Amino acid sequence: MKAPLSWVLDHVDVPEGTTTEEITDRLTLTGLKLEAVESPGREITGPLVIGRVLTKEPEPQKNGKTINWCTVDVGDANGTGEPQGIVCGAHNFEPGDLVVTVLPGGVLPGGFEIGARKTYGHLSAGMICSARELGLGDDHDGIIVLPADAGEPGQDVRPVLGLDEETIELEVNPDRAYALSIRGIAREVLVSVEGATGFRDPALRDTPPANDDGHPVVVEDAEGCPVFVARKVTGFDPTAPTPDFMVRRITAAGMRPISLAVDVTNYVMLETGRPIHGYDADKVQGALVVRRAREGETLTTLDGTKRTLDPADLVVTDDSGIIGLGGVMGGETTEISDTTTTVLVEAAHWDAVSMFRTGRRHKITSEAGKRNERGVDPTICEAAADRVVELLVEHGGGQADPGVTVVGTPPAMPVVEVPGDLAARVSGMPITEERSVECLRAVGCEVSVDGGGAGTLSVTPPPWRPDLTDAQDFSEEVIRLVGYDKVPSVLPTPPSGRGLTRPQQLRRRIGRTLAGEGFVEVVSFPFVGAADLDALGLTAEDPRRDLLQLSNPLSAEAGFMTTTLLPGVLRAAGKNVGHGNTDVAIFETGTVTLPRHSGPAAILPVDRRPTDDEFAALDAALPAQPLHLALVAAGDAVAGGWWGEARPVSWADAVDAVRAVAEALGLEVTASSVELAPWHPGRCAELSVDGVVVGHAGEVHPTVCEAFGLPKRTVAAEVDLDLLIERAVHLRKAPTFSSYPVAKEDVALVVDASVPAAAVEAALREGAGELLESIRLFDVYTGDQVGEGKKSLAYALRFRAPDRTLKEGEAAAARDAAVALAAERTGAVQRA
Amino acid sequence: MSGPNTDYDPVEVTPLKADQVEAMREAALTAIADAADLEALKQVRLDHAGDRSPIALANREIGALPPQARKEAGQRVGQARGAINQAIAARQAVLEAEHEERMLVEETVDVSLPTTRRRRGGRHPLTLQSELIADLFVAMGYEVAEGPVVEAEWLNFDALNLGPDHPARTMQDTFWTEPADDHVVLRTQTSPVQARTMLTRTPPIYVVCPGRVFRTDEYDATHSPMFHQVEGLVVDEGITMAHLKGTLDHFASQLFGDGITTRFRPSYFPFTEPSAEVDVKCFVCRGGEGVAECRTCRGEGWIEWGGCGVVNPRVLVACGVDPEVYSGFAFGMGIDRSFMFRHDLEDLRPLFEGDVRFSSAFGTEI
Numbered sequence A: 001m002k003a004p005l006s007w008v009l010d011h012v013d014v015p016e017g018t019t020t021e022e023i024t025d026r027l028t029l030t031g032l033k034l035e036a037v038e039s040p041g042r043e044i045t046g047p048l049v050i051g052r053v054l055t056k057e058p059e060p061q062k063n064g065k066t067i068n069w070c071t072v073d074v075g076d077a078n079g080t081g082e083p084q085g086i087v088c089g090a091h092n093f094e095p096g097d098l099v100v101t102v103l104p105g106g107v108l109p110g111g112f113e114i115g116a117r118k119t120y121g122h123l124s125a126g127m128i129c130s131a132r133e134l135g136l137g138d139d140h141d142g143i144i145v146l147p148a149d150a151g152e153p154g155q156d157v158r159p160v161l162g163l164d165e166e167t168i169e170l171e172v173n174p175d176r177a178y179a180l181s182i183r184g185i186a187r188e189v190l191v192s193v194e195g196a197t198g199f200r201d202p203a204l205r206d207t208p209p210a211n212d213d214g215h216p217v218v219v220e221d222a223e224g225c226p227v228f229v230a231r232k233v234t235g236f237d238p239t240a241p242t243p244d245f246m247v248r249r250i251t252a253a254g255m256r257p258i259s260l261a262v263d264v265t266n267y268v269m270l271e272t273g274r275p276i277h278g279y280d281a282d283k284v285q286g287a288l289v290v291r292r293a294r295e296g297e298t299l300t301t302l303d304g305t306k307r308t309l310d311p312a313d314l315v316v317t318d319d320s321g322i323i324g325l326g327g328v329m330g331g332e333t334t335e336i337s338d339t340t341t342t343v344l345v346e347a348a349h350w351d352a353v354s355m356f357r358t359g360r361r362h363k364i365t366s367e368a369g370k371r372n373e374r375g376v377d378p379t380i381c382e383a384a385a386d387r388v389v390e391l392l393v394e395h396g397g398g399q400a401d402p403g404v405t406v407v408g409t410p411p412a413m414p415v416v417e418v419p420g421d422l423a424a425r426v427s428g429m430p431i432t433e434e435r436s437v438e439c440l441r442a443v444g445c446e447v448s449v450d451g452g453g454a455g456t457l458s459v460t461p462p463p464w465r466p467d468l469t470d471a472q473d474f475s476e477e478v479i480r481l482v483g484y485d486k487v488p489s490v491l492p493t494p495p496s497g498r499g500l501t502r503p504q505q506l507r508r509r510i511g512r513t514l515a516g517e518g519f520v521e522v523v524s525f526p527f528v529g530a531a532d533l534d535a536l537g538l539t540a541e542d543p544r545r546d547l548l549q550l551s552n553p554l555s556a557e558a559g560f561m562t563t564t565l566l567p568g569v570l571r572a573a574g575k576n577v578g579h580g581n582t583d584v585a586i587f588e589t590g591t592v593t594l595p596r597h598s599g600p601a602a603i604l605p606v607d608r609r610p611t612d613d614e615f616a617a618l619d620a621a622l623p624a625q626p627l628h629l630a631l632v633a634a635g636d637a638v639a640g641g642w643w644g645e646a647r648p649v650s651w652a653d654a655v656d657a658v659r660a661v662a663e664a665l666g667l668e669v670t671a672s673s674v675e676l677a678p679w680h681p682g683r684c685a686e687l688s689v690d691g692v693v694v695g696h697a698g699e700v701h702p703t704v705c706e707a708f709g710l711p712k713r714t715v716a717a718e719v720d721l722d723l724l725i726e727r728a729v730h731l732r733k734a735p736t737f738s739s740y741p742v743a744k745e746d747v748a749l750v751v752d753a754s755v756p757a758a759a760v761e762a763a764l765r766e767g768a769g770e771l772l773e774s775i776r777l778f779d780v781y782t783g784d785q786v787g788e789g790k791k792s793l794a795y796a797l798r799f800r801a802p803d804r805t806l807k808e809g810e811a812a813a814a815r816d817a818a819v820a821l822a823a824e825r826t827g828a829v830q831r832a
Numbered sequence B: 001m002s003g004p005n006t007d008y009d010p011v012e013v014t015p016l017k018a019d020q021v022e023a024m025r026e027a028a029l030t031a032i033a034d035a036a037d038l039e040a041l042k043q044v045r046l047d048h049a050g051d052r053s054p055i056a057l058a059n060r061e062i063g064a065l066p067p068q069a070r071k072e073a074g075q076r077v078g079q080a081r082g083a084i085n086q087a088i089a090a091r092q093a094v095l096e097a098e099h100e101e102r103m104l105v106e107e108t109v110d111v112s113l114p115t116t117r118r119r120r121g122g123r124h125p126l127t128l129q130s131e132l133i134a135d136l137f138v139a140m141g142y143e144v145a146e147g148p149v150v151e152a153e154w155l156n157f158d159a160l161n162l163g164p165d166h167p168a169r170t171m172q173d174t175f176w177t178e179p180a181d182d183h184v185v186l187r188t189q190t191s192p193v194q195a196r197t198m199l200t201r202t203p204p205i206y207v208v209c210p211g212r213v214f215r216t217d218e219y220d221a222t223h224s225p226m227f228h229q230v231e232g233l234v235v236d237e238g239i240t241m242a243h244l245k246g247t248l249d250h251f252a253s254q255l256f257g258d259g260i261t262t263r264f265r266p267s268y269f270p271f272t273e274p275s276a277e278v279d280v281k282c283f284v285c286r287g288g289e290g291v292a293e294c295r296t297c298r299g300e301g302w303i304e305w306g307g308c309g310v311v312n313p314r315v316l317v318a319c320g321v322d323p324e325v326y327s328g329f330a331f332g333m334g335i336d337r338s339f340m341f342r343h344d345l346e347d348l349r350p351l352f353e354g355d356v357r358f359s360s361a362f363g364t365e366i
């Protein structure tokens, strides 16, 4: 809310000498946060004075223009008392007029410095100003001619133009709708600023009693519209200008002046907080009726939009049909125009929830709607309407019609029982019951100390505070007036905590492990679109295409929650490569969203705890959101340098990174071949732990590499970390070692190229028996010596017994047994 | 081996004459001293102490002497041989030491050569910041609570006293999901974790919940559709705003430095009553001299940090906590925002762009 300070101070007095900063500091501390202080003349410095034009000589110029050579009396403001010679291009003034004169040394908005300068053959010492040059609007029809009684030549013109008038912009929270008015802000100044007195309520006025002579009004939905007041002004002059002070205040408050009739309704809304609607009475046919809209009805609102109405919308109708969306926006047919001579004034109280829903439904945000949907004082409709009538009569030359229509009565405010010590209990400050009562009364509550029994206050909130409904709401009012800055700082004593949970610890461990493996963590947005999944090469049936759709995504290309972290890391890797970081290894952990299509998540009641079943059903209705890890590496794993050749990344690096993670959790990963996008069909490992598939790793398909701007042979992996974490080994057993000598045996086996090395190794292990300590594949050979379609696998086997030195031939026998089983299982033939 | 030879005239055995033995010894010692390296010394050993060296040949002749002459000649030759072997051993030690020393000199490398062969990894600064904050609270006895980012509307709004027509719902620009009547949203705050915590634990509750949240903000230097929040929730008997203030003062001093405190301003959040905005004292200028030029707080002396308040009893009721027995406080801060002013980052976008140069700068701890 932007509030011209002078307007606020029309309604409350602060001690002499109180600065704007002191006022806004206090307002900030009690809950209306200062956003900015503005004044129209804040960019103007130096001498800006009233001048009286003494002479005006028109001088035609060669370029076709005519300039005026003027002498202007500026009193003593120029230091000499002599008239000031000034060249002026405007013509809308005469000798004798009072004008706005900036003298040399002055600076106008935009840093425009004024000096004495030679122009058109004269020394022009200053400038006669237009409204635009002063930053007061777009009016450039000429210079400003001041009223004859504006003041004496030489006087500072700022107060006359309101240039120093400060406007304070305050942030108003949704619960404090009353502060969207001068009335509310003045009241806050009264309760917040030390020594403030003399609150003059702009909504407190004697209003004429209701009678039967007013415009007929029928309210069919009293719940939606509890109060409807109609007044009329006749003989209104539609050409009457809006007075300057009103234009200035409306403009400063951030609204656009339109015409006197419209400006007055806005002025009164700003002043009292009560939105007002004005109709051209001559266009209204018959009685005004308030009801809910009917299915299919339409209305063209003031903004020219034709709207199809909802049966929940509150509307105002006349004999012609719907003429307004009650409390939100008027209709075109009865709009006030430049021919309106009879103004019908509506001041009605509307149901806030209906206002909120209608505003949202039709996407209308307006100053009126903003106030109506947050709650307006229902008791001031008559006063606000009367104030509008008064201003229209005063400035528009009309007459107040004696008819006064008032339908309905304001709803009564509830009485709330508030424990007298609640503010103290909530704040931790020693606030007495007396102090609480004092604060509550200051904000307008009625408080009865002996209504609800000992220690309980019976509090009726003021009608402009519909937000005060619960006992604790009232404690906030007390505490903010006592001062949030007075709240002491006390550390509570929690019971002994159990620290991080095991999964929380393990997630950190995983991150550190990957960092240790040379991967850098990134964070991506989880939004994807079909194109991202196409880029991964997913088939139409791939389950990862079952995506949770966002109703209102920021971009249509990324309108879904992702099921895989791969697009994010591949994109990030591509960007790094694009930036010239061609050797890159990154990882990301985050949840993915796997729809379960398990139906709606119920909107449960809030006046009780949900049952365990209800709560479980909520969770079951949400998508599964397992924690995933994705990683990508491209370029060189080991850079080339003085130590030797570079080693490019290979599919094995991706598998090994996952193994490193698994080992950090005490788990062993087995890999087997699988075909899965986005990986290379012959270079993708399905990774399992205890027979459960936990993820995939390998070389990225060359087409996918290209799609993401990555070099060929880029590698990647994606793993479900929840599956790993839930299997993590908690307590690892301490190992024991044999100190007897080792016996080493090497074997080279030839198998079909299609036989997995893991199968050969498994057979060797099993065949070698208990004496086998370790087995290591140290060479893989394909080529002429083993023949087409074959490969040779060379293993180093180490044998050792835990309790003795192996006997001669024992290791060799075990080796032979191993080879025999490998031969049986995999067709392996020992190489000579 | 020569046996005793009675026919042999001992006087004729020249090599055993004293001056001859002495000459052999002298020649050997000179050669040993002259041996320049181990290779030369090896040759000297062969020449002067080997099986075919003069002194060895002389030794063989001893047996040919008459018994009475043997002793003297034996002593003479033995002493000479001993001296020669000793000299060789000494020279050997000297030469070996010299060799060793020379080898080490020859093996000198340029230790200023680059040694980074493997890539260095790093963790994302927001992960690190989240962990740091969690650790501060864990040190106080809190536990870390978690919940899903795709959340039930009821938990994100209704349970937190944000009914369907609450004006505050328009304050938060929510991502909704299809089908709309599933009532599922991307959580707009970490507060649903508070509700989940109360629904699944019994007081006393002291938890902190860092996590990702979503709002429909266009992505620019100061807004992101996804960002990170940390919320704290305490529910216990006799909890007041003073405990909230104490906790946040402690948090501020731990995160930003000793003596950094907080300031409360009245505000509005549906789930707390009373509610407050929290400002933290600028840790750069501390509101003192230089505040006017301070970029971190833009001359305010304080930095807007987050929101907090006393848990609204309505929220306690909806989450099954008896407000007659328990009260609580809650607070929430932007982790990204805290990171930005703590580490002097003006534009948040590098946090989500995935450029490894950004994350790498923070290593594995902050």
Ligand SMILES: [Zn+2]
Pocket (backbone or CB within 6 Å): B282, B283, B284, B285, B286, B287, B291, B294, B295, B296, B297, B298, B299, B300, B301, B302
């Ligand atoms: Zn600062």
